[in-house]
Amino acid sequence: MIKVVTNNLGSGDWVTVLDTNTGETLFSGHRITPQGLVNILTFDDSISAELVEVTDEQMEEEYS
Numbered sequence: 001m002i003k004v005v006t007n008n009l010g011s012g013d014w015v016t017v018l019d020t021n022t023g024e025t026l027f028s029g030h031r032i033t034p035q036g037l038v039n040i041l042t043f044d045d046s047i048s049a050e051l052v053e054v055t056d057e058q059m060e061e062e063y064s
Contacts, residue, residue: 001019001020001021002017002018002019002020002026002040003017003018003020004016004017004018005017005018013030014028014029014030015027015028015029015030015031015032016028017032017040019043019044026040026043027040034051034053035051037049038050038051
């Protein structure tokens with residue numbers, strides 16, 4: 001399982017992503033980039049994920 005921990009009950013400025021099976025920290029920082037999220041989701045090849053970059057117009061028309 002992947003556990004996402006954030007300090008939203010405090011300042012809300014930190015995110016840590018943990019693999020609970022191995023205890024490995026997959027990410028720790030202020031924000032996750034889109035590519036960083038893809039890397040986290042595909043860290044053990046059990047999930048397929050891809051980054052799709054679009055214009056604002058495409059986002060509104062195709063993905064909302």
